[in-house]
Amino acid sequence: MPVSLASADAASSALPFTAALALLPPGVLTGFAIVIGLVVGSFLNVVIHRLPIMLERAWRADAADALGHAEPSGELFADDGLPARYNLWLPRSACPHCGHVLRAWENIPLVSWLALRGRCSHCHARVSARYPAIEIASAACAAAALLAFGPSGKALAAFVLCASLIAMSAIDLEHQLLPDALTLPLVWAGLLVNLAETFTDLHAAVIGAVAGYLALWCVYWLFRLLRGVEGMGHGDFKLLAALGAWLGWSALPQIVVIAAVAGAIVGLVATASGRMRFEEPLPFGPYLAAGALVTLFAGTPLYAAFAWGI
Ligand SMILES: [Zn+2]
Numbered sequence: 001m002p003v004s005l006a007s008a009d010a011a012s013s014a015l016p017f018t019a020a021l022a023l024l025p026p027g028v029l030t031g032f033a034i035v036i037g038l039v040v041g042s043f044l045n046v047v048i049h050r051l052p053i054m055l056e057r058a059w060r061a062d063a064a065d066a067l068g069h070a071e072p073s074g075e076l077f078a079d080d081g082l083p084a085r086y087n088l089w090l091p092r093s094a095c096p097h098c099g100h101v102l103r104a105w106e107n108i109p110l111v112s113w114l115a116l117r118g119r120c121s122h123c124h125a126r127v128s129a130r131y132p133a134i135e136i137a138s139a140a141c142a143a144a145a146l147l148a149f150g151p152s153g154k155a156l157a158a159f160v161l162c163a164s165l166i167a168m169s170a171i172d173l174e175h176q177l178l179p180d181a182l183t184l185p186l187v188w189a190g191l192l193v194n195l196a197e198t199f200t201d202l203h204a205a206v207i208g209a210v211a212g213y214l215a216l217w218c219v220y221w222l223f224r225l226l227r228g229v230e231g232m233g234h235g236d237f238k239l240l241a242a243l244g245a246w247l248g249w250s251a252l253p254q255i256v257v258i259a260a261v262a263g264a265i266v267g268l269v270a271t272a273s274g275r276m277r278f279e280e281p282l283p284f285g286p287y288l289a290a291g292a293l294v295t296l297f298a299g300t301p302l303y304a305a306f307a308w309g310i
Pocket of ligand 1: 095096097098099100120121122123124125
């Protein structure tokens with residue numbers, strides 16, 4: 001059967017999977033994205049809860065090793081009271097209050113939390129609202145990526161960026177830590193994604209990664225020399241490097257301005273309401289993430305406003 005050149009080109013340029021997805025009605029596709037977003041959100045909750053514990057164990061093991069202390073081996077439980085074998089997959093999720101291992105129906109993203117009214121089915125202790133909040137945020141990002149970029153590899157890449165930013169923001173808010181295990185792979189992923197000019201060209205991505213790191217590195221040293229304090233953590237440099245790699249160097253000024261303004265407003269409100277002391281460090285990761293999400297989905301409206309103003 002003869003095939004027209006145009007349709008052959010379209011078929012070869014689109015991945016078979018995304019081409020098949022494009023045939024689905026938009027409502028079904030959005031529902032699909034929301035379900036995927038909820039499931040990924042559930043996994044992000046595991047990462048947010050477990051990764052800091054895993055890192056702390058690794059640091060303690062390194063410190064013990066450096067000091068020449070023998071590591072206890074063969075024990076079922078570690079110093080933190082959790083099983084010795086502890087990673088993103090093991091042990092199975094359990095209630096932190098009573099240790100009740102969650103059954104499959106208690107582990108359905110969002111649905112289980114709503115059905116159990118935010119309480120453990122065994123001891124009735126409250127389950128943090130952070131769990132459904134992360135799942136909803138992840139589902140919203142999946143739907144937004146689909147609406148903004150259509151059923152494409154670009155939408156999938158955008159969702160990977162959003163999901164990483166959600167996990168990092170939550171860990172930074174709770175532990176004031178942006179783990180290398182998340183920031184560094186995000187730098188490499190940004191460069192790889194832009195090999196195909198997905199969000200920007202490779203030149204802009206490489207310069208963005210370097211400029212993002214150096215910009216905050218300079219701010220850090222300026223603070224340190226002028227005021228003798230550490231204004232931010234090294235994780236912030238790596239996160240901005242990752243954002244430069246994903247969105248290109250030209251996105252960086254807008255991301256930093258949005259982050260600084262949002263951080264200053266939240267900091268002032270929290271200080272004025274007595275929830276925070278003035279000198280207390282504010283985790284900067286969530287604000288950089290907010291700046292990145294605005295830039296990812298809305299482009300660079302600040303530049304347009306500035307150009308219009310002059
Ligand atoms: Zn319980």
